[in-house]
Amino acid sequence: CDLGKPNMLNVHLVAHSHDDVGWLQTVDGYYYKTVQYILDTVNFELNSDPKKKFIYVEMAFFYRWWNELTDHMKQSIKKTVNRGQLEFILGGWSMNDEACTHYSSIIDQHTIGFKFLLDNFGKCGIPKIGWQIDPFGHSRELASISAQFGFDGLFLARIDYQDYQERIKTKTLEHMWFSSPTLGDQASMFTASLHRSTYTTPPGYCFECDDPPVRDDPMLDDYNGDHKVANFIDDAMEQAKYFTSNHIMWTMGSDFSYSNARINFKNIEKLIKLVNAKQANGSKINAMFSTPSCYLYALNKANLTYTSKNDDFFPYAHSGHTFWTGYFTSRPNLKGYERTANNILQVCKQLSAFAQLVDEHATEKKINFLKQSMGVLQHHDAVTGTSKQYVAYNYAKMLSTGIKECQVCYFSFQCSNLSHHSHFQFCNLMNVSSCKFTETNQNFAVVVYNPFSQMVGQYIKLPVTSNQLTVFDDKLxxxxxxxxxxxxxxxxxxxxxxxxxxxxLVFHVHVPSLGYATYFVNMSNGWLFFIVTAYLKLTFDDNTGLLSMIENKERRIQIDARQSLMYYISSSGDNWKSGAYIFRPEGVAGNFSDVNLTIHELVSEAYQSFTSWASQVIRLYKGAKHFEIEWTVGPIPDDKGKEVVSSFETSIKSQNIFYTDANGRQMLKRVRDHRPTWNFENTEPVSGNYFPVSSRIYIQDSRQGIQLTVLNDRSQGGTSLREGHLELMIHRRNFNDDSLGVDEPLNEPGIDSKGIAARGLHYVLLDTIDSSVALHRSMAQQIYMAPYLSFLDLKKISLEQFWSGLKKRVNENVHILTLEDWNQGDVLLRLEHYYEKNEHGDLSKPAVISLKNLFAPLDIVSFEERTLGANQKLENVQRLRWNVQKYGKTKIDPKTWNVELKPMQIRTFLLKLSK
Structure with missing residues (x-):
């Protein structure tokens, strides 16, 4: 790195292109139209001059381009990487969103990018910087994950305009982010919010736009060199007012920049030469090609002390009345499909790791398509629902293709005699009670695989044509x-x-951890079993048809609770309207005019029809400590835009406080109409209080020790707008564009072009505060790692009927986050402690697990501990040390192979197996 000159203002010019992995065009469309030429011409320029530098971020594009190169070209690119000219920043498959994504998928999508870079570029391909410059708000959990990747710093661009104004005044755009109260220093991250709150080239220097080029020949009439230099110096001095060191950074690029890299590099090169020539006349400005890691290294050498931050950067608004909180829910079906696809991916990775197939590469190829598709879906215009409609279709197609490929891998599972069963059948439409196999067969086996680390007992539902069926377990x-x-x-x-x-057909299954159980369905004389629960009692109002009371009979807790579907009318006035990004309602949520209630006493279900296009089922299961709300909304009528919510009004005294999760992991305290780090002026009382809910939201009554928790099956926006209130947005349809780039309304046509219907689940818990944490922590993991069903004809079945991949029980507070094939028979394992510090009297204590004889099919002979991204040995990591940081590592007993997991800790191991 060129660290500049000590007595000058050093301007680090970072050449970059922000390449969205789909948005206004598909991934393929962007690659063939623009990205391949960006990478071609950039690398030609880098090879022509060793002073030039460029950073690249999105591995989904670079991977494709790399595989098209000749061996000679690959060697040339490796040289530019080794010289530090081409630097990989972030290194994930995409630049993931931070609101709608789950921590498991964030880690996975970075891992496949990291592995590609490590395999092809070695140590010089290890990214050192987080670069989240386009997501619409920033998560505390993402910062924690970035620290555990071994990143030295994290760069952000989009932060709330009020937050930005305060940081400009106080010179705190650069600060230390303590992103996990539980992990402490291990999750500390130097964080830099970019000047002007954007990643684009400063005005006047976009040479591939309409800004004039640098005309540096004074003999020509249109010479502008002196003017360009004067502007550069003025702009640099102005920016320096808001920073504390003698280093500032300019991002020289934007969306899909450098498709003709010669234009940018030649003009920047001239600008650097002219600016630095002024130093001979006393100028104190020094310009140079640089990268974010070099800029950060220069700051670190300056040895300054920074302020700290503990909260997150949600929600984001770029001006008054423009809260980007609609995308928390936009395209609910795509959000649900992404979660389903991840569930299947985790199953396939586990089965492949257990099988240790001879044809390893063929199996890995089957899984890789879904891995890469999931990496694309984490992009901040994919799972967010903020792309054009035809691009959203393409995202769904990618997942569908990946799922089918993964199911082929499922067939090849060799453990426990599951191999050679090419007649396994899968049903991908069971959420609409459709499954051709179970509808056309009345004698079949159901194989239920459980990817969760604990034994699971739950109910499953199968679509059938007859009520004359009998079910037997594996012991008949x-x-x-x-x-x-x-x-x-x-x-x-x-x-x-x-x-x-x-x-x-509903029945209860018990499935072992990382294993499967088999159930047999036969024709019979039929009977009904009446589901009741010893834990919960729900009361409905005869007049309104709505839920009116929830009682936890075990705890003797009872609260008034009115739950209803409601809707906001989308704003269509003045400049800012509800759209794919923005949620801006006209007033408060309104009620549907009528509710029809039907109680199915025999099955403990209440059916509520609010209108012809909005209904729900409230369902109780025997023995469960929660109840389900299965909502079905749509097609939303095409009269006015609407944003439909599930709303709870309860007698809980929650004051102004509620809690939401961060990417399915940490829980964050939210205070209505308040931000911890600045004096917040809320111009939108509803959307300004919306936060991302990836897995759960709850309110508490601290005086009575009561907690009401709602868990969801996909990302949604949620809030508490008054005491005792909870609300989750479940579906939205708008007829106006919100003027933020998509240039079309969020109006999904559906099958009949009349609008799309969405269906999903909420899981509701009422318990004491002390007991709720164990329930919602475990349930959130079970929802995310749900059992997966496949079907076999009884005439063709020849398999062991009950099998677990674990030899011994895993601690209740420990989750096997990752189990997948790595290189040449090695296996990647991640173990996590999924409780926070002081959350629970017992489960928040450290846990110890032994790697010896942990997995039934795997003979582990040795292991090494890796960083969270698995691309370097943990012992080799040397992060930049800042004045406020401390470091520590946990050792492993070499005799017992006992691994200690502290609260919120994730430890990553590469397992070497016996051949």
């Missing part, structure tokens, strides 16, 4: 079952067409 014990008629609301869905199912 007859099970209690019940038959739920397929609802009229389900039959109205366009997606249900072609299904012949009349009932949902």
């Amino acid at each position: 014990k007859k099970l209690d079952v019940q038959f739920i008629p397929v609802s009229s609301e389900t039959k109205k869905l366009a997606e249900f067409r072609g299904s012949t199912s009349q009932f949902q």
